[in-house]
Amino acid sequence: MSTATMNKPAHATGSGVNFVRSLHSxxxxxxxxxxxWILLATTIVVMIGIGMLGAWGMGSGMESIRESGQDPAAMGMDESMLYMMATGGIDFGQLIIGALGVLLIASEYSTGMIRSTMTAVPGRLSPLAAKAVVVAAVAAVVGIVSSFATYFLSQPILAGYGLDYGLDVENFVQSLLLSGVYLALVALMGLALGSLLRNSAGGIVTLVALLLVLPIVASILQFDWIQDGVVPYLPSNAGRQLLALEIADGDLTQLQGGLVMAAWTAVLLAAAAVTTKSRDV
Structure with a gap:
């Protein structure tokens, strides 16, 4: 073999690192x-369980009121409230799926695995984007499956009280489908917080505060500027409008609520992208 042949540089036969391979990884x-799998299964069980429990509670409560000779609607238990039970467990499910988003990246920082990830994929934003696609897609499927399963499993319970209903209720199927969008946005918020804080506990606590604690605290503060200018625009309150079957006067529409929650998610993801590029791992 000649010296020229020996010194000839070798060329890799593979296509190198790309987003598809990063996504697969x-x-x-x-x-x-x-x-x-534990967190996904827990999310589904919690959402279905709370929805079915809510349907049973509404059905038995309305039956008791009727047996007493009163009108359930006059007691604040309108039949339209039954429709919301199909997505009634999402308030708890969001916390679990959001925690999954946090753990997906924060656990890599805590174990040091993120160094291997960034070494294998030098473009730092590619792993973050791949994680975002994976967790958002899975969360969307979980939300849709859980909501439809809750509806179908609740119908035999409601039928016992003569309160079962079909999928032809106005905006009902749309609400079930948008529950997937809601959970996907929550999962992305969790992922962003996990990337920003690089700590599982800190990310989960911050997410719970943002989705659950902050709306409660804000609702207690009875100032007009807070009630009108802050409370509707908090992420969970705005996102909940995605699932609304009827929009009250002055409330955000489904589109407006979805855009507000998407804006919260986009800001957090943008901050996560900036810190991922600028900070050492």
Whole structure:
């Protein structure tokens, strides 16, 4: 073999690192963790369980009121409230799916695995984007499946009280589908917070404060500028409008609520992208 041949540089035969391969890698990491399946299963069970429990509570409550000779509607238990039970468990489900988003990236920082990830994929934003696609897609499927399952499993319960209903209720199917969008946005918020704080506990606590504690605190403060200019625009309050079957006067529409929650998510993801590029791992 000649010296010229020996010194000829070797060329890699593979196509190198690209987003599709990064996405595949993140999918493998996501699906091979036992905690992933535990959290996903817990989310589904919690959403379905709370929805069915709510349907049973509404049905038995309305039956008791009727047996007493009173009108349930006059007691604040309108039948339209039954329709909301299909997505009634989302307030609890969002906390679990959001925690999954936090753990998906914060756990890599805590274990040091993020160094291997960034070494394998030098473009730092590619792993973050791949994680975002994976967790958003899974969260959307979980939300839709849980909502439809809650509806179908609740119908035999409601039928016992003569309160079952069909999918032809106005905006009902749309609400069930948008529950997937809601959970996807929450999962992305969790991912962004996990990337920003790089700590699982800190990310989860911050997410719970943002989605649950802050709206409660804000609702207690009876100032007009807070009630009118802050409360409707908090992420969980705005996102909840995505699931509304009827929009009251002065409330955000489904589109407006979705855009507000998407804006919160976009800001957090943008901040996560900036810090991912600028900070050491």
């Amino acid at each position: 993140e999918w493998i990491k996501f699906t091979t963790l036992r905690s992933t």
